Amino acid sequence: MALSKKPVNGMKDILPEEMQIRDYVQQVIKETYRSYGFTPIETPCMENIANLSSRQGGENEKLIFKVMKRGEKLKLAEAKEEADLVDFGMRYDLTVPLVRFYANNANDLPSPFKALQIGNVWRADRPQRGRYRQFMQCDIDIIGEPGNLAEIELILATTTTIGRLGFKNFEIRINDRRILKAMAAYSGFSGEAFDTVFIILDKMDKIGMDGVAAELEKEGCAKESIDKYLALFRGAAEAENGIRYLASTLQGFLDGETEQNLLEIIDSVEAAKTADFKLVFDPTLVRGMSYYTGTIFEIAMPELGAACGGGGRYDGMVGKFTGNNVPACGFSIGFERIVLLLMESGFEVPMQRPKTAYLIEKGYPAEKLSEVIARAQAERQAGKQVLVVRMNKNKKFQKEKLAAEGYGDIVEFFKD
């Protein structure tokens, strides 16, 4: 078979121009998160397939790239089903690997543990424009902090980072899974119907109140419950403080701690924020993953229809590995979307070094070349970026291209 020039279906090559922006975004992320005491860690890109298929990953578990067993362990003739042939899988997020990492290394880690992960994940989604099957995620997590200090620090760190990348007027939407559940219970939906209700609620942005009502009815929900449910959202939206309104209305369904918790987060973030954003309570915020147990949040950018990152509290997951529950809370930045927004806005990475190109004419004597290279070395030592290349036949075109790459200074070396 001839060699294929294309990357594998659904994944992409990253060219210098995009790479420059990616490197810059990574650098700002790392520097900012470090200033909050988050420490970088890494896990292997593969995990044991059993860990990836443990229902922590929700829908993503259907999208796993699976790695075949090797050598003697691969028994092709005896295999009855896919599972007999597979031992590892590519990670589809950074949360499941982080929790495994924590369970494996807790004794060697500070408590609470503030982790920063930047790494690729893989999902075998149907390839589509602008969405790739390998993409970078960038997560911060705090493991071992039960109180809302975790949420406050995560939101401040993330918004500061996004602000440093030049974004303004964005929104952080916040809610609590316990409020979601209390609202559904108060309205009279049965516990088994909650997931369906939340999936429909999640479309509020797109289909509005009437659309949500229609879909709930189609699912067979009682008219009375639907009316009661939607009245809650209307009431919260009209109230001076939606959280206080819901807390008092939902008495008996929601404990007071949830209200206090959210109000404190909002107050502290408002008092200490450095970026230009609004922190908004949004009772329609759902966040898909079923592992969330408390606060949930999402970044909404005015430039984007979709969310640009999100996270929440998942106090139950560590226990799946260790038997002992440890509180945990995380925030994931939509790295690929941020890069895309910066690319589309024509963002230029701040130049780090002045750039000079040396053009060497063909036939330039070897003994003199040494001197030229030594001069380049000295300029590099002094902080410049120096490119040493042969002069092309079409010098004019070469110089134009170099100028476009940012080589403001071009020095020519002729053989005579």
Next chain:
Amino acid sequence: MALSKKPVNGMKDILPEEMQIRDYVQQVIKETYRSYGFTPIETPCMENIANLSSRQGGENEKLIFKVMKRGEKLKLAEAKEEADLVDFGMRYDLTVPLVRFYANNANDLPSPFKALQIGNVWRADRPQRGRYRQFMQCDIDIIGEPGNLAEIELILATTTTIGRLGFKNFEIRINDRRILKAMAAYSGFSGEAFDTVFIILDKMDKIGMDGVAAELEKEGCAKESIDKYLALFRGAAEAENGIRYLASTLQGFLDGETEQNLLEIIDSVEAAKTADFKLVFDPTLVRGMSYYTGTIFEIAMPELGAACGGGGRYDGMVGKFTGNNVPACGFSIGFERIVLLLMESGFEVPMQRPKTAYLIEKGYPAEKLSEVIARAQAERQAGKQVLVVRMNKNKKFQKEKLAAEGYGDIVEFFKD
């Protein structure tokens, strides 16, 4: 099945202490290589299995982690052999993907193209101490430069980087595949025996002249050829200039260009080098990969038995993808070995920000917490790293651990 805390067999979790060194090494590498005009790129971690199995990868092709087809494409019942089930594979090096990348994107790239890649590769080697099945490679390559300006720049960039990382007294060994071949031909070995001869020659470091002679004899090589061959190495070692000696002895087997090429590289590097190393001609240097066509080189560290990186010229590989040969030359730094050496030497990463920890007593009032967090925000803005955590019951132990993590300054906030 219970969830497993361990990483997959043969791969490892990277803890904060190591991660700090890895990040630092990457940063030095990127900064230094950028000053030479290398531009970062990235390719997907998976490649089409046909590209990975095209004999460019030598022995590494036996070690591919293979990715199963998905959905309808996976026809388990009809599969007769492994190949029927697999479409992608994990890359085992960065050279094959680079060449595919270049073939795919040449029109959008500068010429010559100077690429920097830092990324993980995967090899399903038998797990062993200190060797992992996922590891980071760090390559620079120049595609489109036929002359030794490529070799000179690659060697200067790599040695400058290694020097900046604090290494001294290392050696760059250099040779040329054309000299290797000429020596074997001159000695009377048959063309088919060359690969066997080179595999044995590669052990010279460990088994010496006598060992090499014995193994060649065992392989059925003629006594006369062996004597003639070893005499060449002795002659080169005793000569004032090994390259000149071999070039004159091998007349008729080696063209003059090879001699000139190597001498120029050595002169230019010696004249312009900034790190403390020796560039040494070594006619016993083989480098395993069969794709090399000209100059080859290797880094030898006094601290290490093994090589710590290497590379060479591979003018034939681009043509495998495009039909048109394009000259190419690359140098790969042994990233994992460098990290290991730094870890073992007790290397401490230069501190970037002063580190302060705030300890908050349990029960500290929420309204006052906002002020503390705002103060942390201000300190972070001013360039400090500030960790805000709850005060543990065993405060003494907590403070000791924080001090060990580099938090020189600890501020306590009591509830009253």
